[in-house]
Amino acid sequence: MEQGKNCTIWHPELSVLLDCQIGDDCTIHAHVWIGNKVAIGNRCKVQAMTFIPEGVTIGDDVFIGPRVTFTNDKHPPSEHWSETLVCDGVSIGAGAVILPGITLNEGCKIGAGAVVTRSVPAWATVVGNPARIYKLGEHQFGKHATQEKKVKDDVKGFLKFVDSFSPS
Numbered sequence: 001m002e003q004g005k006n007c008t009i010w011h012p013e014l015s016v017l018l019d020c021q022i023g024d025d026c027t028i029h030a031h032v033w034i035g036n037k038v039a040i041g042n043r044c045k046v047q048a049m050t051f052i053p054e055g056v057t058i059g060d061d062v063f064i065g066p067r068v069t070f071t072n073d074k075h076p077p078s079e080h081w082s083e084t085l086v087c088d089g090v091s092i093g094a095g096a097v098i099l100p101g102i103t104l105n106e107g108c109k110i111g112a113g114a115v116v117t118r119s120v121p122a123w124a125t126v127v128g129n130p131a132r133i134y135k136l137g138e139h140q141f142g143k144h145a146t147q148e149k150k151v152k153d154d155v156k157g158f159l160k161f162v163d164s165f166s167p168s
């Protein structure tokens with residue numbers, strides 16, 4: 001296992017961390033399995049009892065709740081593995097199951113207990129089994145929140161500016 005700077009790995013003796021890469025400033029809780037060739041970006045959090053097998057690649061600022069299960073073989077035991085990509089800023093709720101060959105696009109949210117069978121669009125929220133889109137386009141955390149606030153402030157400022165020309 002290769003780990004970046006300032007990582008906190010709680011009770012490494014209770015986890016299986018194979019030949020994987022973990023970026024800077026990550027926190028890995030106890031009883032986690034991270035398989036060979038898994039790459040995890042910077043500032044990610046992986047909570048207890050999560051399973052991340054080979055074939056999964058995770059970006060930056062990703063939150064993975066407790067007891068999340070990623071899968072890599074759709075028809076086991078076929079040994080045909082599919083790649084799963086988790087883009088920057090994704091948040092995965094407790095106990096979610098992610099089927100193989102899926103992309104969780106930037107900033108999407110996976111509800112607790114969801115079974116995700118298809119790729120999820122950026123910024124969407126999905127819930128349920130099979131997971132369905134419940135909300136589109138909400139991003140409210142980390143650096144994305146700052147970006148969203150800036151856009152909202154810019155729009156407000158522009159509307160005020162337009163308003164200042166209206167006859168009173």
Ligand SMILES: CC(C)(COP(=O)(O)OP(=O)(O)OC[C@H]1O[C@@H](n2cnc3c(N)ncnc32)[C@H](O)[C@@H]1OP(=O)(O)O)[C@@H](O)C(=O)NCCC(=O)NCCS
Binds near residue numbers: 092095109111112
């Ligand atoms: C998916 C989630 C982000 C939605 O949050 P939200 O936008 O505030 O949604 P609300 O709580 O307003 O719920 C909206 C609707 O979705 C339903 N819903 C919410 N989360 C759900 C879930 N995980 N699975 C199924 N349905 C869910 C609610 O019952 C509600 O349905 P209704 O409108 O018919 O009453 C959140 O519920 C969730 O699952 N977060 C993950 C929590 C977690 O696991 N944290 C781990 C760290 S401890």
